[in-house]
Amino acid sequence: MADEAPPRIVTVTEGEFAGWRYFDTHETFDSLIGPFFFRKDEDGKARCAFRAEQKHMNSGHRMHGGCLMTFADIALFMLAYEQMEGQRGVTVQLDSTFLDAAYVGDLIEATGEVTRAGRSLIFVRGQITTGERLLFTFSGVIRKFRPKD
Incomplete structure (x- = not known):
């Protein structure tokens, strides 16, 4: 099966996330728990966000660890968007x-930030917060790949 085109980027026009963007990931795992939004701050650094909902919680009424890990995984790609150079990749x-x-x-x-970007690998580190509270830190590696012929 040939690779499909990358997801379309949508700009939010109203509500809490007006001006933010998100990837239209229709009928994927991301669409079940998202959307997750991203933008560049005034200093040019990427920021990703979402509002916690009941669907993100575990049975203890706290955010499920898998939700935080999924958000971190998606944030890797949003933080490395420019270094991806329009290519697809995998964590x-x-x-x-x-x-x-x-x-x-x-x-x-x-x-977060890209700490190193080569021809095929991108190294990213970051943190997830709510207000002033640090919830989660992460680092990851993305391997870029080109679509199959």
């Missing part, structure tokens, strides 16, 4: 540390 490594809990209604944000 080959994702390291994480859970530090605090998040709850329904919290604004969850990820920031």
Whole structure:
């Protein structure tokens, strides 16, 4: 099966995330738990965010760890968007540390940086916060690949 085109980028026009963008990931795992939004701050650095909902919680009424890991994985690609140069990629490594809990209604944000970008590998590190609380730190490696002929 040939690779499909990358997901379309949509700009939000109203509501809390007006001006932010997201990937239209219709009928994928991402669409079940997202959308996850991204933008560039005034300093040019990428920021990713979403508002915590009940669907993101575990049975203890705290954000499910898998949700934070999924958000970190998606944030890797948003933080490395420019270095991806329009190519697709896959996460080959994702390291994480859970530090605090998040709850329904919290604004969850990820920031970070590309620490190194080569021809095929991109190294990213970041953190996930809500307000002033650090929830989660992560680092990961993306391998870029070209679509199959």
